[in-house]
């Protein structure tokens with residue numbers, strides 16, 4: 001079955017591989033280009049900006065929506081991960097209308113209307129994605145996996161040991177299924193972009209990796225599907241990560257290049273905000289733990305003592321917003337009533353200067 005959505009939709013929804021491959025072959029024969037945007041759904045402006053970029057550079061955009069079990073650790077939030085199929089479909093439909101109104105919409109490569117639109121959503125079952133052994137999150141579990149070491153063990157990988165094995169594996173599967181001309185990933189998940197680039201290079205995958213800038217809320221918080229768990233109090237305090245990274249960026253821009261100076265500026269902000277929260281009562285405060293703030297090489301993610309301005313650096317961090325200690329039902333506590341810990345990640349890139 002090629003499509004499970006009503007005819008009125010402007011794209012097809014694929015649950016299985018063979019019909020999608022058929023479409024892909026047709027597109028290849030008619031000289032069209034495919035940009036793939038892999039997602040786990042719960043779409044927000046960050047995802048939509050990637051789709052817009054893909055539509056500007058390809059005749060056809062394929063969006064995958066699949067909450068991939070193997071990238072969640074055994075005690076992580078696979079079950080409660082937000083799943084918002086109806087509104088995801090609505091957003092993509094609206095975006096296609098927007099692309100059409102801007103004069104885009106599936107032009108053929110080389111014509112003046114090259115920019116395209118979303119023509120396919122891939123929303124496979126786990127049986128399709130993991131056809132033989134069931135997907136496992138166990139470190140020593142059986143299965144066919146792609147591992148990219150040591151990149152996958154650093155930063156996010158240190159706290160989430162199976163995360164990048166799961167990401168690389170599912171992306172390899174998606175790339176093999178779709179054979180996209182280009183793949184689109186967000187800078188918000190910067191380590192993921194480094195790992196995907198490495199995987200594409202090391203496995204000679206014939207696709208171009210494109211990175212979209214991080215889309216932020218009005219105050220700078222990076223958009224993320226998991227932000228719905230924050231609620232007002234943790235949402236406000238959660239800005240600490242971005243503020244800390246900005247302080248470090250300011251230090252770099254004012255001429256500092258040493259790790260101590262750059263990360264010192266970030267840590268000072270984080271400590272100040274934490275001290276201010278600790279001084280409040282449990283019904284007023286939102287506590288957090290800084291997992292890491294890193295200053296690393298853009299290609300291999302090794303920690304830097306000094307930034308070489310000709311190579312640049314990746315400044316990244318992760319903060320765990322702890323569950324609210326005390327709260328009232330009148331307060332907006334977010335999905336999960338403020339009881340779910342929320343991991344926030346963010347980063348800023350120090351671009352190489354020539």
Ligand SMILES: Nc1ncnc2c1ncn2[C@@H]1O[C@H](COP(=O)(O)OP(=O)(O)OP(=O)(O)O)[C@@H](O)[C@H]1O
Nearest residue numbers: 039040041046185186188189214215223224225226
């Ligand atoms: N704020 C953002 N700006 C740009 N791209 C983003 C943003 N948030 C997510 N993306 C990108 O969208 C793609 C799909 O991400 P995903 O579906 O996991 O959403 P997410 O918001 O990152 O969710 P999560 O809360 O799990 O981190 C990834 O390439 C990711 O980097």
Ligand SMILES: CC(C)(CO)[C@@H](O)C(=O)[O-]
Nearest residue numbers: 038039040068167170189
């Ligand atoms: C790339 C991805 C869709 C793989 O499941 C996921 O890690 C994500 O959404 O960033």
Ligand code: BAL
Nearest residue numbers: 040071072163189192
């Ligand atoms: N965007 C990253 C997906 C995850 O945290 O599992």
